[in-house]
Amino acid sequence: MPVSVTNSKLIYDALKECDIQLVSALPETWLVHLIRLAEEDPQMILVRLAKEEEAVGISAGAHFAGVKSAMLMQNHGFLASVNGIVSFAHLYKIPLLMLISYRGTLGERDPWQTQGGKVTEPLLQALRIPYFFLDRLDSVRKRIRQAQTLTESSLQPVALLLTRDLMWEE
Amino acid sequence: MFRLDCLRSVYSDLENCLVVTIMGAVAAELQSLGHRPNFFYLQHAMGLASSTGLGLALCLPEQKVIVFDGDGSLLMNLGSLSTMARYRPKKLIHVVFDNESLLSVGGFPTATSTGTDLEGIARSCGIPRVITVRSVEAFKAAVRDAMQGTELTTIVAKVEAKGPAAYVTDLSLLENRFQFRRHIQSLKAR
Numbered sequence: 001m002p003v004s005v006t007n008s009k010l011i012y013d014a015l016k017e018c019d020i021q022l023v024s025a026l027p028e029t030w031l032v033h034l035i036r037l038a039e040e041d042p043q044m045i046l047v048r049l050a051k052e053e054e055a056v057g058i059s060a061g062a063h064f065a066g067v068k069s070a071m072l073m074q075n076h077g078f079l080a081s082v083n084g085i086v087s088f089a090h091l092y093k094i095p096l097l098m099l100i101s102y103r104g105t106l107g108e109r110d111p112w113q114t115q116g117g118k119v120t121e122p123l124l125q126a127l128r129i130p131y132f133f134l135d136r137l138d139s140v141r142k143r144i145r146q147a148q149t150l151t152e153s154s155l156q157p158v159a160l161l162l163t164r165d166l167m168w169e170e
Numbered sequence: 171m172f173r174l175d176c177l178r179s180v181y182s183d184l185e186n187c188l189v190v191t192i193m194g195a196v197a198a199e200l201q202s203l204g205h206r207p208n209f210f211y212l213q214h215a216m217g218l219a220s221s222t223g224l225g226l227a228l229c230l231p232e233q234k235v236i237v238f239d240g241d242g243s244l245l246m247n248l249g250s251l252s253t254m255a256r257y258r259p260k261k262l263i264h265v266v267f268d269n270e271s272l273l274s275v276g277g278f279p280t281a282t283s284t285g286t287d288l289e290g291i292a293r294s295c296g297i298p299r300v301i302t303v304r305s306v307e308a309f310k311a312a313v314r315d316a317m318q319g320t321e322l323t324t325i326v327a328k329v330e331a332k333g334p335a336a337y338v339t340d341l342s343l344l345e346n347r348f349q350f351r352r353h354i355q356s357l358k359a360r
Contacts, residue, residue, distance in 0.1 A: 022229060045228050050249025057218035061225020064351045066358060087214035092347045
């Protein structure tokens with residue numbers, strides 16, 4: 001599986017540097033190494049979800065508890081979380097650091113991923129969620145740190161789109 | 171059995187818990203008994219009260235957390251039962267007021283009115299302690315047992331489909347949210 005172990009580690013280490021202590025996740029191909037890293041880290045609370053919207057509630061609970069958290073999801077999982085984002089995170093001003101694998105764009109081979117790719121950015125824009133790309137090795141650490149800073153200061157969700165260029169090696 | 175009587179029967183026991191409620195009647199009725207800074211009312215996002223309780227309980231494992239859920243909300247997020255059961259925080263209590271109805275939006279019947287068994291679902295998901303109660307005395311005893319116990323517990327309380335006269339209270343959502351978080355941080359600082 002040509003998902004980049006090195007770049008997954010880079011992302012994970014950047015999350016740790018931001019003092020992320022809880023990660024919620026629903027597996028998808030690009031996220032496998034990130035989830036394994038969380039699983040193997042005794043300091044990390046890993047919450048494996050049945051559906052991504054649960055993560056909004058879990059991250060809200062973590063925020064109330066004073067614990068920084070991150071959500072790992074595919075863009076289709078983001079689609080499945082929309083009501084939670086609107087009527088919990090936005091309504092109650094809850095910071096959410098969302099790492100979203102951006103499937104269904106340039107180079108996508110799986111036909112079933114191709115619809116989500118078309119609507120991910122328009123939906124982020126419609127929801128007024130600031131989003132940025134993780135697409136280059138040399139900016140990953142800084143972008144994650146800056147996204148974490150922004151979500152905490154603005155008390156609103158911030159999305160980082162994990163791109164094929166970063167996550168896939170072939 | 172009425173939900174308000176259930177809430178009243180355990181109100182004094184909630185002092186040392188973090189309390190998360192769903193929207194609608196549950197939130198309004200608990201507030202009618204007296205708001206406290208350790209109560210958070212999730213006034214939308216149906217289904218996510220249990221997830222919020224799970225997040226709190228995982229991050230604060232020594233803290234008692236009680237969620238007041240409802241049949242309509244839980245049916246929107248049944249997967250939450252499987253996620254809670256997977257991690258089974260020892261001090262998380264999940265109360266489901268089952269009035270077989272979406273009361274605050276016109277009283278339309280939910281699937282529990284036609285046989286969906288929330289106790290059975292919770293048990294099958296792997297929640298270690300599950301009990302259904304039908305009287306205020308049994309409710310109070312079940313909550314107190316769960317508070318003294320050390321296992322994740324789901325209590326299904328079968329209640330009448332009767333709610334308060336008004337659902338909107340004078341507590342603003344953001345005021346409640348900031349007060350709740352500040353309260354938790356003050357507990358941690360002790």
